[in-house]
Amino acid sequence: MALTKASLVEELFDELGLNKRESKEMVELFFEEIRRDLERGESVKLSGFGNFDLRTKKERPGRNPKTGEEIPISARRVVTFRPGQKLKLKVEAYAGRE
Amino acid sequence: MTKSELIEALVRKQQHLAHKDVELSVKCILDKMSSALSDGERIEIRGFGSFSLHFRPPRMGRNPKTGEMVALAGKYVPHFKPGKELRDRVNNGG
Numbered sequence: 001m002a003l004t005k006a007s008l009v010e011e012l013f014d015e016l017g018l019n020k021r022e023s024k025e026m027v028e029l030f031f032e033e034i035r036r037d038l039e040r041g042e043s044v045k046l047s048g049f050g051n052f053d054l055r056t057k058k059e060r061p062g063r064n065p066k067t068g069e070e071i072p073i074s075a076r077r078v079v080t081f082r083p084g085q086k087l088k089l090k091v092e093a094y095a096g097r098e
Numbered sequence: 099m100t101k102s103e104l105i106e107a108l109v110r111k112q113q114h115l116a117h118k119d120v121e122l123s124v125k126c127i128l129d130k131m132s133s134a135l136s137d138g139e140r141i142e143i144r145g146f147g148s149f150s151l152h153f154r155p156p157r158m159g160r161n162p163k164t165g166e167m168v169a170l171a172g173k174y175v176p177h178f179k180p181g182k183e184l185r186d187r188v189n190n191g192g
Contacts, residue, residue, distance in 0.1 A: 002148075003134040003141040011130050016122050022115065026108070026123045031146045033107050037099045039187040044099045049128045050176070054188065076189045081149075081178030090136040091151060092173045 005031075038079055050083040101128075135176050145183035152177045 005027050012023035034044050034052065044052040055078055062073040083091070099107075101124065109120045131149070134141055141149040151174040159170045180188070 001139065003131065003139055005143055008127055008130060011126055012123055015126055016119060018115070018119065018123070022112075026112065026115075026120070027127065029108055029111055030104075030124065030127055031143055033104055033111075034099075035146065035184055035187060038184065042099055044104070046101050046104070046128060049132060050178075052178075079147075079178075079180045079184060079188050081176075083176040087132050087135065087176055090132055091176050094136055094138050094151065094174045 041077075046084070048084055048086040050081055050087055053080050053082060054078070055080055138174075143181070145181050147179055147181040147184055149176055149178050151175065 008027045009020070009023045012018050012026055013020055016023075018026065037044050038052060038054060041054060043054055046052075057076050057078060059075045060073050061070060063070045105117075105121050105124050108124065109115075109117055112120055131141055135149060135151065138151060140151075154173050154175055156172040157170050159168050160166065161168055
């Protein structure tokens, strides 16, 4: 089971008493606002959780894994996530149950 | 953009909600995401991306001050994979 937008909507409804429509809007807007900033080239720093940063990658050689044919991978801008100290420590403690 | 700037941006867009409610919503969303990950649960947000845990196997490290070898236990680290919409928008500027 994965955490989805629906589970976050449920959480706002249960914990804060926002109504269903307000909860849904809030969750949508939360992620949209982060996307919009990243799209504008601005990084997003959420203390305690982590930072979403942007990196520009130069063109580099690649190949089609199916045919083996060489094709350049074009220059691009990508998002990276650096977890914050608090999140890292919380997750490190996870013992795992594979 | 910082967390408080994110809250301000959301307050401007959700004028019918009290400032406090927006602030608590952001805190609530982030807390829920953190605890899901620390319980080993994945997060999947369509159009944004997914968060999962990656395992780092145990290794021998060194104390950088003394040069002494230390055994480091295996651990999990959070990993984010941007979703298609986010990848496209960030790369093309919309």
